[in-house]
Amino acid sequence: MTPKQKLQLLLKLSGLTQTQLANRLGVTFVALNRWMNDKATPHPKTLERIGELYKEYSGEKQVPESVLEAKQGIIREKQKRHPRILKMILDNPDIRDQFYLSLTYHSNRIEGSTLSEGETAAIMFQGAALPDKSIIEQLEVKNHQAALEYLFGYIKDRKKIDEALVMKLHSILMNAIRPDAGGYRNHGVRIAGASVPTANYVKVPDLMKMLMADVNKKETAEDAIRHVAFVHARFETIHPFGDGNGRIGRLLMNGMALRENLSPAVILQENRRLYIAYLNKAQTKDDLTLLEDFICDAVLAGYAIVERKEK
Numbered sequence: 001m002t003p004k005q006k007l008q009l010l011l012k013l014s015g016l017t018q019t020q021l022a023n024r025l026g027v028t029f030v031a032l033n034r035w036m037n038d039k040a041t042p043h044p045k046t047l048e049r050i051g052e053l054y055k056e057y058s059g060e061k062q063v064p065e066s067v068l069e070a071k072q073g074i075i076r077e078k079q080k081r082h083p084r085i086l087k088m089i090l091d092n093p094d095i096r097d098q099f100y101l102s103l104t105y106h107s108n109r110i111e112g113s114t115l116s117e118g119e120t121a122a123i124m125f126q127g128a129a130l131p132d133k134s135i136i137e138q139l140e141v142k143n144h145q146a147a148l149e150y151l152f153g154y155i156k157d158r159k160k161i162d163e164a165l166v167m168k169l170h171s172i173l174m175n176a177i178r179p180d181a182g183g184y185r186n187h188g189v190r191i192a193g194a195s196v197p198t199a200n201y202v203k204v205p206d207l208m209k210m211l212m213a214d215v216n217k218k219e220t221a222e223d224a225i226r227h228v229a230f231v232h233a234r235f236e237t238i239h240p241f242g243d244g245n246g247r248i249g250r251l252l253m254n255g256m257a258l259r260e261n262l263s264p265a266v267i268l269q270e271n272r273r274l275y276i277a278y279l280n281k282a283q284t285k286d287d288l289t290l291l292e293d294f295i296c297d298a299v300l301a302g303y304a305i306v307e308r309k310e311k
Contacts, residue, residue, distance in 0.1 A: 003035055003042055006054055013057040015273050025049055057273055059281040063293045071296040072222065078303050079261055086156055086258050088306065096152075098305050100124065102266050103254070104144040107247050109269035113137050139177055144247060147172040151251055155258045163212045166240075169251050173244050184208070185242040194276065196283045198239040207238045215256065224260040225299065228253055229292040233282040253295070263302030265295055 001009075011021060022032040025046060034040040042050060055061040082088055089096050105120040115123070115130075115137055122128035123141045130138060147169050154165060171182025180186075184204045191198060199207050211234055219227040235249045254264040267275055271294075278290040 003047060003050065004038055006050055007032070007036055010050065010054050010057060013273060013277070014053070024053060057277055059277040059290060061290060063289050068289070068293050068296065071293065071300070072225065075225070075262065075296060075299055075303075076222075078263070078300075078306075082263075082303075082306060083261065085261050085263055085306065086152065090152060090156065095306060095308070097125065099264055099266075099302070100145050100148050102305065103148060103250075103264060104141055106267060106269045107250050108137070108140050108144060110267065110272050110275070111246050113140060115141065136177060139175075140173075143173050143175055143177070146175075147247075147251055151255050152258070155255055159259055161212070161215050161252070161255050161259065163208055165255070166208070166212070166248065166252060170241055170244055170248050173247055173251075174241075178243055180242050184240050187242070189239055189242065191236070191239060194280055194283075196237060196280060198237065204238060204240045208240055211235060211238065215252075219260070224257075224262060225295050226288060226292050228256050228265075229282065229288045229295050231256065232295075233279060233288065233291060236279060237283050257299060257302075263299050263306055265298035266301040266305065267294075267298045268301065 007021070010016075011018065014021065016024065018032055018036070019029050022029045025032065026049070027042075027046060031040070031042075035042055052061075079085075089099060101117070101121050101124060104124065105115070105117045108115065108120070115133060119128075119130060119133065120141050123130070123138050124145050150172055151165075151169060155161075167182050174181035185201050187201055189198055189201075211231065214234075215231055217227070232249055232253050235252060236245060239245045241248065250265075250267065257263065257265055275294060278294045282288050282291040
């Protein structure tokens with residue numbers, strides 16, 4: 001593959017503009033443009049960086065065990081430092097509200113919402129109605145906030161995550177948006193932008209019962225995030241609902257994290273392409289490494305909120 005072809009594919013996989021890609025590579029827009037038009041060839045070190053970025057966005061990246069173990073070690077130390085993470089979140093309104101905002105904004109943006117973080121905050125905390133924005137998008141904000149509030153309260157009082165919780169979260173998330181809110185789909189669906197086949201809708205109830213049994217298997221602290229990654233990949237492959245599967249899957253992920261005294265995982269919307277690539281690899285290649293590493297980063301982003309660190 002020539003440098004030009006690799007750059008063209010990288011732009012497609014990443015969703016970055018040429019200016020953004022140039023910034024990621026640490027070069028000027030003019031230099032990148034010359035490479036894209038076969039008027040020059042990148043230096044060897046830049047070619048190496050292009051190759052690294054391509055592997056990252058294509059899911060071919062390899063995570064050294066030492067790197068993953070180091071991240072897991074940092075997370076275990078933070079678990080010890082914050083032994084009652086959910087209580088701490090709920091007892092500190094600024095931390096709680098920042099989680100509600102971050103999780104709602106990023107999860108909805110991953111699914112295509114056009115609302116900015118400021119607009120999301122205005123809807124959530126000021127009761128704002130935005131006349132130039134879709135009513136559905138604004139409902140999605142309030143519903144996701146309500147689903148998070150329900151989830152946090154549920155995990156505070158109980159440890160078992162069951163099918164009834166998943167159905168309840170969907171009924172809240174899709175309230176006044178879809179007539180099938182809180183019910184499994186009765187038709188086939190496809191995952192947009194992915195080649196992963198979803199489950200036959202007839203099999204969804206049985207597959208979800210089996211998945212929930214796996215959700216509640218006791219895991220060691222060292223295996224907790226890998227377990228979350230495993231369940232998330234399976235849930236998204238089942239795709240049990242007519243809509244809202246991504247958001248419900250991430251809510252389930254965070255319920256599992258909180259149950260294990262981990263921070264909620266904040267998956268940033270700007271990392272959407274990586275998230276999809278790594279999820280796809282877990283589903284099609286039975287390789288959880290990249291997704292597990294990605295979720296570690298998302299959990300650490302959550303701890304940054306807990307510790308009131310600047311973005």
